[in-house]
Amino acid sequence: MPVMYKCSVCGSELYSFEKVGQDFYGLPTPSELAIKLGGKCPKCRSGLKSAGVENIKLFK
Numbered sequence: 001m002p003v004m005y006k007c008s009v010c011g012s013e014l015y016s017f018e019k020v021g022q023d024f025y026g027l028p029t030p031s032e033l034a035i036k037l038g039g040k041c042p043k044c045r046s047g048l049k050s051a052g053v054e055n056i057k058l059f060k
């Protein structure tokens, strides 16, 4: 099941992870992702630490 992280402010896709194993090995946590993106949404510039990141699981 692919997992997508979205900015909780503007809803833009920040990161998607399609090869999730049984135990989510390799999937960055929302806080790790925020660090990776410099703490800001690349689209709306909202601070990801304060605004948060939504973890969306995609069912296909």
Ligand SMILES: [Zn+2]
Pocket: 007, 008, 009, 010, 011, 012, 041, 042, 043, 044, 045, 046
């Ligand atoms: Zn955003």
